[in-house]
Amino acid sequence: MKKEEVLDLLKTIKYPGFSRDIVSFGVIEKIEMTDKDISVGLNIPTQNDEVKKEIAGAVQQKLEALAYFNEINVELAAEHAAQHDQHQGHKTPIQQRVELSGNVKHIIAVASGKGGVGKSTVAANLATALKQNNHKVGLLDLDIYGPSLPITLGIHDMPKVTSDRKLVPLERYGMKIMSFGFISGNNAPVIWRGPMVAKMTEQFFSDVEWGELDYLILDLPPGTGDVQLTLTQQLKISGAVIVTTPQDIALADVRKGADMFKKVEAPVLGVIENMSGLVIDGKASTKDGKPLQAKLEIAGKETIETNREGQFSIRYDIFKRGGGEAESKRLGVPLLGIIPLSPEIVESTDLGEPIVLSNPDSLISKEYNKVAERIVKELS
Ligand SMILES: Nc1ncnc2c1ncn2[C@@H]1O[C@H](COP(=O)(O)OP(=O)(O)OP(=O)(O)O)[C@@H](O)[C@H]1O
Ligand SMILES: [Mg+2]
Structure with a gap:
C-alpha cells in the first residue's frame, strides 16, 4: 500500500458541513507508514471539538475498513497549530490569505x-x-x-x-x-x-x-x-x-x-x-382630492384609521x-x-x-x- 492510495481513500471523507473533502481542505498534515503500521496527523482548523472528533473518527474507520494495517494511529495537531497561528497573525491553517x-x-x-x-x-x-x-x-x-x-x-x-x-x-x-x-x-x-x-x-x-x-x-x-x-x-x-x-x-x-x-x-x-x-402605505382622499380622515376595513386586519392627511399604513405578516x-x-x-x-x-x-x-x-x-x-x- 502506498501513501497516495491512503490519500485517495481519505479524499472520500467530506469536511463536515462542506462539499469539499478533508484532503483538499488541507486537514491531512502527515502520513507515516512503516510496514503495516500507519500514523496519520490531522490539523483541523476549528475550535469545534465535535468536528474534530467526527473527522478523526471517519479517518480511523476508513483505515480500519481496509483491513490492511495492524496498528492505526490518528493524531490531532489542531491545538498546537491554532496557537502557532495566532502568533503568525493573519494566516489560516487552511490556505494563505490573499491581499487586496x-x-x-x-x-x-x-x-x-x-x-x-x-x-x-x-x-x-x-x-x-x-x-x-x-x-x-x-x-x-x-x-x-x-x-x-x-x-x-x-x-x-x-x-x-x-x-x-x-x-x-x-x-x-x-x-x-x-x-x-x-x-x-x-x-x-x-x-x-x-x-x-x-x-x-x-x-x-x-x-x-x-x-x-x-x-x-x-x-x-x-x-x-x-x-x-x-x-x-x-x-x-x-x-x-x-x-x-x-x-x-x-x-x-x-x-x-x-x-x-x-x-x-x-x-x-x-x-x-x-x-x-408586507407594508402598504397609502392615502385616502375624497373624490375632489381632499384628504379623507376615515376608518378602513381591510380583510384579515383590524380596522385602520387614516390620519388627518388621509395617510395610512398596513402591515401584513x-x-x-x-x-x-x-x-x-x-x-x-x-x-x-x-x-x-x-x-x-x-x-x-x-x-x-x-x-x-x-x-x-x-x-x-x-x-x-x-x-x-x-x-x-x-x-x-
Ligand atoms: N424587501 C424586499 N421586498 C421586495 N422585494 C425584494 C426585497 N428584497 C429583495 N427583493 C427582490 O427579490 C429579488 C431577489 O433579491 P436579491 O437578488 O437581492 O436576492 P439574492 O439573495 O441576492 O439572490 P441570489 O441568491 O440569487 O443572489 C429581487 O428581485 C429583489 O428586487
Ligand atoms: Mg445575489
Missing part, C-alpha cells in the same frame, strides 16, 4: 446559505447607506453564476485595465463597483466548475485596484459551496451580515451559511430579516414572523434590522437605483441607515 490591492480597512460579507433572500439588495443598500454617511465604499459582487449588481445598480460598462494589468472598479453613486458580471457579461451565465471558480475568485481578489476604502461590501452567492469557502478562507473578513427571510424553512439553509463563518472564525455582525411582512430574531439569538448576535416586503424595492431594483437613494425618506431607507450605523459602531 489598495488600502481596504474593513471587509463585510453579506451572506446567506439560501438563494433569493435579498443578499444583493441588502448589499447594495447597505453600501449606499454607508456612502451617504461619508464613508469610502466599494462593492464587490462575487456571484459567478448569477451576478446581479450590474442590474441592481444599472451598470453596463466594462472595467478599465491599468498598465500593470489591474482592473479598475467602475464608479456608481460615488461607490467603487466590481462584479464578475462585468467580465463574464450580463447575459452570459458562466458555468464554471468548482476549482475553476476558486481560482478565478483568488485572482479576482488580487487583480482589482481598490485604492482607499473604508468598507468593502461583498455580495456573496448563495450556498456553502466552494466559492464561499474560498472566500471566507482567503479574505480577512471583518464581519459577516446574515440575511434571512421570516420563514422557518429558509432558516435551515441560512443557518448553514452562518455556521460557515463560525468555522473560519470570521465574526457574524448580525442578522437582517428581509421580506418581513404573510410569512411567519421571527426567523431573524430566532437566528440572531441562536448565533448570539444582534438582529440588525427588519426590512419588509416592498413593491418599491422591486421597482428600485429594476431601475438600477437602491431605495436608499431613490426614496431616502422611506421607512425602509431609514432602517438601512440604522443597520449601517450599527455596523460602523460594531467595527470601530
Whole structure:
C-alpha cells in the first residue's frame, strides 16, 4: 500500500458541513507508514471539538475498513497549530490569505446559505447607506453564476485595465463597483466548475485596484459551496451580515451559511430579516382630492384609521414572523434590522437605483441607515 492510495481513500471523507473533502481542505498534515503500521496527523482548523472528533473518527474507520494495517494511529495537531497561528497573525491553517490591492480597512460579507433572500439588495443598500454617511465604499459582487449588481445598480460598462494589468472598479453613486458580471457579461451565465471558480475568485481578489476604502461590501452567492469557502478562507473578513427571510424553512439553509463563518472564525455582525411582512402605505382622499380622515376595513386586519392627511399604513405578516430574531439569538448576535416586503424595492431594483437613494425618506431607507450605523459602531 502506498501513501497516495491512503490519500485517495481519505479524499472520500467530506469536511463536515462542506462539499469539499478533508484532503483538499488541507486537514491531512502527515502520513507515516512503516510496514503495516500507519500514523496519520490531522490539523483541523476549528475550535469545534465535535468536528474534530467526527473527522478523526471517519479517518480511523476508513483505515480500519481496509483491513490492511495492524496498528492505526490518528493524531490531532489542531491545538498546537491554532496557537502557532495566532502568533503568525493573519494566516489560516487552511490556505494563505490573499491581499487586496489598495488600502481596504474593513471587509463585510453579506451572506446567506439560501438563494433569493435579498443578499444583493441588502448589499447594495447597505453600501449606499454607508456612502451617504461619508464613508469610502466599494462593492464587490462575487456571484459567478448569477451576478446581479450590474442590474441592481444599472451598470453596463466594462472595467478599465491599468498598465500593470489591474482592473479598475467602475464608479456608481460615488461607490467603487466590481462584479464578475462585468467580465463574464450580463447575459452570459458562466458555468464554471468548482476549482475553476476558486481560482478565478483568488485572482479576482488580487487583480482589482481598490485604492482607499473604508468598507468593502461583498455580495456573496448563495450556498456553502466552494466559492464561499474560498472566500471566507482567503479574505480577512471583518464581519459577516446574515440575511434571512421570516420563514422557518429558509432558516435551515441560512443557518448553514452562518455556521460557515463560525468555522473560519470570521465574526457574524448580525442578522437582517428581509421580506418581513408586507407594508402598504397609502392615502385616502375624497373624490375632489381632499384628504379623507376615515376608518378602513381591510380583510384579515383590524380596522385602520387614516390620519388627518388621509395617510395610512398596513402591515401584513404573510410569512411567519421571527426567523431573524430566532437566528440572531441562536448565533448570539444582534438582529440588525427588519426590512419588509416592498413593491418599491422591486421597482428600485429594476431601475438600477437602491431605495436608499431613490426614496431616502422611506421607512425602509431609514432602517438601512440604522443597520449601517450599527455596523460602523460594531467595527470601530
Ligand atoms: N424587501 C424586499 N421586498 C421586495 N422585494 C425584494 C426585497 N428584497 C429583495 N427583493 C427582490 O427579490 C429579488 C431577489 O433579491 P436579491 O437578488 O437581492 O436576492 P439574492 O439573495 O441576492 O439572490 P441570489 O441568491 O440569487 O443572489 C429581487 O428581485 C429583489 O428586487
Ligand atoms: Mg445575489
